[in-house]
Amino acid sequence: xxxxxxxxxxxxxxxxxxxxxxxxxxxxxxxxxxxxxxxxxxxxxxxxxxxxxxxxxxxxxxxxxxxxxxxxxxxxxxxxxxxxxxxxxxxxxxxxxxxxxxxxxxxxxxxxxxxxxxxxxxxxxxxxxxxxxxxxxxxxxxxxxxxxxxxxxxxxxxxxxxxxxxxxxxxxxxxxxxxxxxxxxxxxxxxxxxxxxxxxxxxxxxxxxxxxxxxxxxxxxxxxxxxxxxxxxxxxxxxxxxxxxxxxxxxxxxxxxxxxxxxxxxxxxxxxxxxxxxxxxxxxxxxxxxxxxxxxxxxxxxxxxxxxxxxxxxxxxxxxxxxxxxxxxxxxxxxxxxxxxxxxxxxx
Amino acid sequence: xxxxxxxxxxxxxxxxxxxxxxxxxxxxxxxxxxxxxxxxxxxxxxxxxxxxxxxxxxxxxxxxxxxxxxxxxxxxxxxxxxxxxxxxxxxxxxxxxxxxxxxxxxxxxxxxxxxxxxxxxxxxxxxxxxxxxxxxxxxxxxxxxxxxxxxxxxxxxxxxxxxxxxxxxxxxxxxxxxxxxxxxxxxxxxxxxxxxxxxxxxxxxxxxxxxxxxxxxxxxxxxxxxxxxxxxxxxxxxxxxxxxxxxxxxxxxxxxxxxxxxxxxxxxxxxxxxxxxxxxxxxxxxxxxxxxxxxxxxxxxxxxx
Numbered sequence: 285x286x287x288x289x290x291x292x293x294x295x296x297x298x299x300x301x302x303x304x305x306x307x308x309x310x311x312x313x314x315x316x317x318x319x320x321x322x323x324x325x326x327x328x329x330x331x332x333x334x335x336x337x338x339x340x341x342x343x344x345x346x347x348x349x350x351x352x353x354x355x356x357x358x359x360x361x362x363x364x365x366x367x368x369x370x371x372x373x374x375x376x377x378x379x380x381x382x383x384x385x386x387x388x389x390x391x392x393x394x395x396x397x398x399x400x401x402x403x404x405x406x407x408x409x410x411x412x413x414x415x416x417x418x419x420x421x422x423x424x425x426x427x428x429x430x431x432x433x434x435x436x437x438x439x440x441x442x443x444x445x446x447x448x449x450x451x452x453x454x455x456x457x458x459x460x461x462x463x464x465x466x467x468x469x470x471x472x473x474x475x476x477x478x479x480x481x482x483x484x485x486x487x488x489x490x491x492x493x494x495x496x497x498x499x500x501x502x503x504x505x506x507x508x509x510x511x512x513x514x515x516x517x518x519x520x521x522x523x524x525x526x527x528x529x530x531x532x533x534x535x536x537x538x539x540x541x542x543x544x545x546x547x548x549x550x551x552x553x554x555x556x557x558x559x560x561x562x563x564x565x566x567x568x569x570x571x572x573x574x575x576x577x578x579x580x581x582x583x584x585x586x587x588x589x590x591x592x593x594x595x596x597x598x599x600x601x602x603x604x605x606x607x608x609x610x611x612x613x614x615x616x617x618x619x620x621x622x623x624x625x626x627x628x629x630x631x632x
Numbered sequence: 633x634x635x636x637x638x639x640x641x642x643x644x645x646x647x648x649x650x651x652x653x654x655x656x657x658x659x660x661x662x663x664x665x666x667x668x669x670x671x672x673x674x675x676x677x678x679x680x681x682x683x684x685x686x687x688x689x690x691x692x693x694x695x696x697x698x699x700x701x702x703x704x705x706x707x708x709x710x711x712x713x714x715x716x717x718x719x720x721x722x723x724x725x726x727x728x729x730x731x732x733x734x735x736x737x738x739x740x741x742x743x744x745x746x747x748x749x750x751x752x753x754x755x756x757x758x759x760x761x762x763x764x765x766x767x768x769x770x771x772x773x774x775x776x777x778x779x780x781x782x783x784x785x786x787x788x789x790x791x792x793x794x795x796x797x798x799x800x801x802x803x804x805x806x807x808x809x810x811x812x813x814x815x816x817x818x819x820x821x822x823x824x825x826x827x828x829x830x831x832x833x834x835x836x837x838x839x840x841x842x843x844x845x846x847x848x849x850x851x852x853x854x855x856x857x858x859x860x861x862x863x864x865x866x867x868x869x870x871x872x873x874x875x876x877x878x879x880x881x882x883x884x885x886x887x888x889x890x891x892x893x894x895x896x897x898x899x900x901x902x903x904x905x906x907x908x909x910x911x912x913x914x915x916x917x918x919x920x921x922x923x924x925x926x927x928x929x930x931x932x933x934x935x936x937x
């Protein structure tokens with residue numbers, strides 16, 4: 285037998301039997317290894333894979349949700365809805381500025397009454413696919429967040445995402461809820477008091493200390509955290525007319541340009557609290573999904589990337605994650621989740 | 633952008649009224665693919681504000697705006713036209729070089745656009761959406777309702793350039809509302825005209841005129857249509873009944889224009905990226921087609937509301 289020392293694909297030195305694997309395994313077992321298991325459990329809800337349609341993207345209709353699920357998304361998040369319908373801003377509400385997107389949609393939505401029906405319809409369509417639905421809600425006041433939670437719960441979404449972090453609020457809102465750890469906790473408590481469905485609270489990167497907000501939200505009873513909402517607000521001008529491109533002037537920045545900030549935020553949150561995190565912010569490839577999982581994310585939402593890769597992005601990213609797992613010999617996402625957190629702590 | 637070239641083109645456009653959209657007006661050639669999807673052509677995503685070089689009245693409610701720019705597009709695709717501080721709306725491309733749109737004044741944005749004069753700026757981004765694909769194996773029947781005639785002229789020039797037999801059928805409420813008739817006549821293609829009140833051509837819907845012409849059975853053409861949804865639904869039924877291929881340009885309220893916001897959803901189709909030109913097969917069995925659209929809140933409501 286050839287005793288040449290081999291290296292495994294990730295560069296580790298091979299063992300004496302040349303496989304680089306623990307006794308009892310061999311190359312044949314790698315080649316015939318079962319497909320990596322990409323499923324995850326997010327706040328007690330099973331997702332067939334960790335990619336989730338982010339809120340606000342394609343989030344209006346059950347028919348489109350089904351199409352996105354069939355294209356490979358592991359869960360679907362609806363567009364944030366409010367008690368009253370909102371027409372949102374005039375156009376342009378979203379543009380591609382070259383390195384990402386900027387948007388100020390104005391939280392346009394048909395109102396919770398319509399969304400309850402849409403979520404019900406979506407549940408029926410998604411159930412056979414094993415894809416859960418996350419209903420995103422927002423409100424003008426702490427009190428109304430409770431009302432919204434109770435209302436949307438009638439549709440029995442699998443999870444509720446509480447959007448306290450939209451950066452594009454008009455003057456009536458004064459300041460986003462997520463700017464204050466204290467207010468964020470109050471909203472969380474109010475929502476938790478009004479629903480038995482697991483609650484994700486969506487945080488903003490536009491704060492001094494996102495870990496502090498995460499801690500308060502966790503103490504207030506959140507079941508999980510979504511992070512991050514869009515960055516900014518930012519401003520893009522039309523230089524010919526000196527006018528802002530967005531009708532609203534400023535808007536939230538998303539897409540590949542914000543990903544390193546999103547990864548750092550998720551890292552900070554995962555170090556601070558022991559809650560599942562639905563991570564998002566510029567995730568475009570399987571590599572980006574892996575990066576989020578390495579800093580502790582449980583699942584990873586994709587939104588702006590549909591602009592670059594179409595709705596096939598979910599299946600493609602999953603394939604890319606699976607290839608990475610096979611290369612590393614990982615059987616499940618748990619095998620590498622939070623690896624970066626542990627490494628950082630070891631190095632001091 | 634404001635150099636001599638602009639002035640020259642403005643004069644040029646002025647001279648050529650009332651048929652300024654001839655293939656020789658623009659900077660490039662009228663040759664170009666239609667049907668082959670061009671890869672690697674990057675759309676302009678951030679709006680570019682350019683001066684209007686000509687405004688051509690088409691009817692009481694319709695004007696054509698020629699912009700000081702050119703676009704690499706195909707018939708059936710659209711741009712988002714922008715007036716800062718007012719709004720931004722999708723418009724079929726009526727000509728590529730110079731970039732031209734034909735607009736009916738139907739709402740606040742289009743009324744504001746109609747106020748604009750030569751020299752005023754309009755922003756645009758695009759092209760977006762899927763174009764018409766010319767079927768090389770069949771004669772082309774282009775069916776336009778109202779201002780839907782505009783993108784069909786652009787398509788007709790491409791079909792003629794390819795040597796396809798082309799027939800154009802146009803319908804409107806009354807004779808004054810028929811647009812682009814002179815341009816189509818100049819192309820030398822057979823025309824079927826219909827008006828609801830019989831003030832010109834066939835009295836009735838253009839779909840009825842097409843049916844009555846016997847052309848569907850005689851030529852078994854591929855149908856390319858743009859117009860009100862009622863007309864598209866009638867054509868859809870005709871295509872299904874006679875087994876003819878059809879491509880219908882569908883209109884929905886749009887926000888982003890590039891497949892992210894979900895506003896223009898027609899069942900599971902996104903009109904901005906799957907359309908606006910959709911095939912008869914794609915539209916078959918779609919509950920929203922002919923019945924529902926989504927308003928600015930995203931709510932699904934019956935068409936006309």
